[in-house]
Amino acid sequence: MSDRPSLAYYMPSIGIRYCGGCNPQIDRSKVIRKAKEGLKKIGLKVDFCTDREITTDIILLINGCMHACLEEEYPRKDKTLRYISIKGEMVGRQYVEEDHIPEFLIKKIVDLFNSPSH
Amino acid sequence: MMNGKEYIDSLRDLNLEVYFLGQRIKSIVDEPMFQPHIHTAAMTYNLAHNPEHQEIMTATSHLTGERINRFTHIHQSIDDLVKKVRMMRLLGQKTGTCFQRCVGLDGLNAVYVTTYDIDQKHGTNYHERFKNYLLEVQKNDWMPSGAMTDARGDRSLRPSKQKHPDTYLHIKERLEDGIIVSGMKAHITGAINSHEIITMPTRTMGEEDRDFALSFAIPADAKGVTYIFSRQTNDTRRLDGVLDGGNPKYGIVGGEAIIIFKDVFVPWERVFMAGEYEFTNELVETFAGYHRSNYGGCKVGLADVVIGGSNWIAEAHGIERASHIVDKLTEMIAMAETCWSCTLACSYEGYRTSSGAYHIHPLLANVTKLNITRMVYEWMRLAQDVAGGKIITLPSEKDLENPETMEILTECFAGKEGFPPRDIIKMLRLIENMSVGAGLPEAMHGAGSPAAQKIMIARRSGIDKKMELAKIIAGIHKDKYFENIIGKDETAHWNEVKKKIKGKKVQIY
Numbered sequence: 001m002s003d004r005p006s007l008a009y010y011m012p013s014i015g016i017r018y019c020g021g022c023n024p025q026i027d028r029s030k031v032i033r034k035a036k037e038g039l040k041k042i043g044l045k046v047d048f049c050t051d052r053e054i055t056t057d058i059i060l061l062i063n064g065c066m067h068a069c070l071e072e073e074y075p076r077k078d079k080t081l082r083y084i085s086i087k088g089e090m091v092g093r094q095y096v097e098e099d100h101i102p103e104f105l106i107k108k109i110v111d112l113f114n115s116p117s118h
Numbered sequence: 119m120m121n122g123k124e125y126i127d128s129l130r131d132l133n134l135e136v137y138f139l140g141q142r143i144k145s146i147v148d149e150p151m152f153q154p155h156i157h158t159a160a161m162t163y164n165l166a167h168n169p170e171h172q173e174i175m176t177a178t179s180h181l182t183g184e185r186i187n188r189f190t191h192i193h194q195s196i197d198d199l200v201k202k203v204r205m206m207r208l209l210g211q212k213t214g215t216c217f218q219r220c221v222g223l224d225g226l227n228a229v230y231v232t233t234y235d236i237d238q239k240h241g242t243n244y245h246e247r248f249k250n251y252l253l254e255v256q257k258n259d260w261m262p263s264g265a266m267t268d269a270r271g272d273r274s275l276r277p278s279k280q281k282h283p284d285t286y287l288h289i290k291e292r293l294e295d296g297i298i299v300s301g302m303k304a305h306i307t308g309a310i311n312s313h314e315i316i317t318m319p320t321r322t323m324g325e326e327d328r329d330f331a332l333s334f335a336i337p338a339d340a341k342g343v344t345y346i347f348s349r350q351t352n353d354t355r356r357l358d359g360v361l362d363g364g365n366p367k368y369g370i371v372g373g374e375a376i377i378i379f380k381d382v383f384v385p386w387e388r389v390f391m392a393g394e395y396e397f398t399n400e401l402v403e404t405f406a407g408y409h410r411s412n413y414g415g416c417k418v419g420l421a422d423v424v425i426g427g428s429n430w431i432a433e434a435h436g437i438e439r440a441s442h443i444v445d446k447l448t449e450m451i452a453m454a455e456t457c458w459s460c461t462l463a464c465s466y467e468g469y470r471t472s473s474g475a476y477h478i479h480p481l482l483a484n485v486t487k488l489n490i491t492r493m494v495y496e497w498m499r500l501a502q503d504v505a506g507g508k509i510i511t512l513p514s515e516k517d518l519e520n521p522e523t524m525e526i527l528t529e530c531f532a533g534k535e536g537f538p539p540r541d542i543i544k545m546l547r548l549i550e551n552m553s554v555g556a557g558l559p560e561a562m563h564g565a566g567s568p569a570a571q572k573i574m575i576a577r578r579s580g581i582d583k584k585m586e587l588a589k590i591i592a593g594i595h596k597d598k599y600f601e602n603i604i605g606k607d608e609t610a611h612w613n614e615v616k617k618k619i620k621g622k623k624v625q626i627y
Contacts, residue, residue: 025580066469067479093472 012113013047015056017070024064025088026098032062034102035109044110058112060105061085084108119176119187120259122164126156129311132339136310136375138347146310150356152347154215154369156311159261161212161368162189162219174205179256180474181249189219190256192230193476199465203415207458210419214365214552216372216560218261218308220412225264225316226252227475228405229333233390234473236397244390245473251335251388255314262314262335265303265377266405270320277323277330287317287379289329289392296385297392299332303379307372307564310345312338315377318405323395331398333391334384342382348374351555361515361544364551371560403574404477409565410487411478414461417490417561421454421497424552427545428504434533434542435506446504450497457493460486481578488571494561498553509550512543 018028032048039046049056061070061083068087075081084091084105089098096104120128129147136143143149147156166175166187177191177198178184193199202223209217230252233244255262268277271285280286287301303317316335323331336343350370355362364370391397429447432438464482471477502509517523518540531539551557562568589595597608604611 023580025583027583027586065467067467068469071470087469 011045011047012058012109013049013054013056014109015052015054015059016048016050017052017059017061017074018050019061019063019069021064025066026064026086026101028062028064028086031086031098031101031105032060035105038102038106039109042106042110046109057082058109059083063087066090082112084112119166119185120163121167122157122160125160125163125259125261128313129156132313132337134310134339134345135343136345136347143347151353152310152373154356154363154365154367155218155308155373158213158215158217158368158372159219159308159311161209162217162261163187163259165208165212171208174201174208177201181253182256184256186256187259189223189261190226190252190259191223192227192252193468194474195476196466196468199411199468199476199478200462203411203461203465206412206415206461207419207422210416211422212419213368214420214423214548215368215370215557216307216416216564218263218311218372220416221264221307221409222262222312222314222316224405224408224412225262225266225318226255227408227477228318228401229316229390231404231471231473231475231477232333232397232401234471235400236391236394238472239397240394242394247387248390251390258313260313261308261311262316263306263309263312263338263377264318264405264409265306265309265315266318266320266402267304267306268320269302269304269376277321277327284378286320286327286330287332289332290381292392293383296383297334297389299334299379299382299384301379303377305348305374306377307374309338309375309377310347310373314338315340315343318401319391319398321402322399325395328393328395331391331393331395333401334389336382336384336388340382342380344378344380346376346378348376352551359515361518361540361547364547364549364555370551371556403480406566406570406574407478407480407483410571411461411464411483413490413561413565414457414464414486417494418454418458418461420552420557421450421457421494424498424501424549425450425454427549427552428501431505431542431545431549434537434545436534443504446500450500453493453497457486457489460489481575484571484574484578487565488568488575491562491568491571495558498558501549501553505546505549505553509546510554512546512550518543 016032021028036048059074059081061068061074063070063086065088068085071085075083086101086105089096089101091101091104091108126147132146134146136146138151143152146152165171175188176185177188179186180192180194188202188205191198193202206220229248233248236242237245254260268286271280271282277286277288284301287299287303289297290300291298309315314335315338318333319331352363356366360366391401425447428450429438432443432447437443460482464479464486467479467482468476469479513523513527518527528539531542533539533542586595590597601608
């Protein structure tokens, strides 16, 4: 069991990093907007933050396509980084249709913050 | 790693059943009709030992950490994808033709990626089997041919509905220790001078085609495997001397063959897909993506040769400064470099798959190949234009050497000072070989015909996103960036603008 307070008492923070968006296969901001709305609906308060200077519990890499430019920068520089990577219609290693990415993402976020290692 | 000579010697250990022009060919290595193709494949081995080219031609195995020929490597990074196409261009430049070995390389990578995904879904152990096989390929530096295209028969019918059951390669029987397969694979590049065959399905299979959803590897001389070597343009010129063939060292296209499998036994440890029809699309598309990207490398290498040859001929004819010649050569260069840009782009825009192997950008790879299907014809047309009509009316080598006709022919074919007539004929024959023969339809249909590329391009273009872009610019949908710039709601902004311009007229001077 984690010694961290449960999600009922603790507001996790997620850093959002967008790729440059040269030719995205998904609407990146819509995905995040829907995910935020979904989290609100289930009553989970999350502090989202795009400021790169602020340290957060995890980082959400929003890549517009499979090339995943952000993966070249973040996980490679910091091997200990806890992150979820969206790469077009892939979330991590799983193919997810664009419309289903928000709900998939919510589940991943909840699982991540509920995991004992967190 | 083998060198070129060791590769050729290794083929002597194989006992293939090969037929050509109605005869059984006893020795592949010694058959004059096959030798140019073997020399070309040998180049892929030879350059790996050359310090000038090792950086491109070799890689570090992710399985053993050892230095291996890049043709047996699983791409581990974007850099690997880029080096792969650099290797293709280099080999095109060194041989002026198809060097055959990329099909096996793409087969290795595509099966690697797909077996991982099959195992994730079905809990099978195909990927582990395949890695064991890959270790053998790398250790022995084998050249596997990639056998994808089936005979296909009536293309309006599914594989399982064909009149002849062997029209598509399929599983006939499942045994405890392996499978029995039969069928036919068509126009398989480098088949008669490969050590192994890797098979892949040629199309997406449905549930009724379960037994056709098949991938495996066998030795090229496995029992029950027969080859029929295909004809090529002017192929028997190889038996008429040295000059008339055009590229007597390396030949023309890759040396394709039909492979017939008749009740061939494949042990389970060499079976990588056996019925998982829902993964046939992934395997076909992954292979096609890799293979289509190659064409922007190898064919551009060939373009380098034919552009150089065309320029040399223009100099020999004393027309190199004519503005239309300069213009044509520049056009050829621009088209070749356009294709090169495409293949570099699809490599740089590649991505890491779940298996850890890297794959190219599929949309850009298909654009690369579609450009090749058009531009190769165009730059070869310009090569013919620059070279002149002689490329199709040249006298034979025998007439050039006949004392009765030698002198007059030699004198009349002399060009500008310093360009010996025999050299001019050699170069014209090379241009003929590259621009008139089988290399053109090979550029069209190899790695799939243009229609196949267009299907993939249409499927992956993201047309909905493009429509949305247009709707925003046209003002049909909200433009949040514009509203940021003007600092207010767009509708309010245009209402204000309308008020401002009300009553104003265009000033006419």
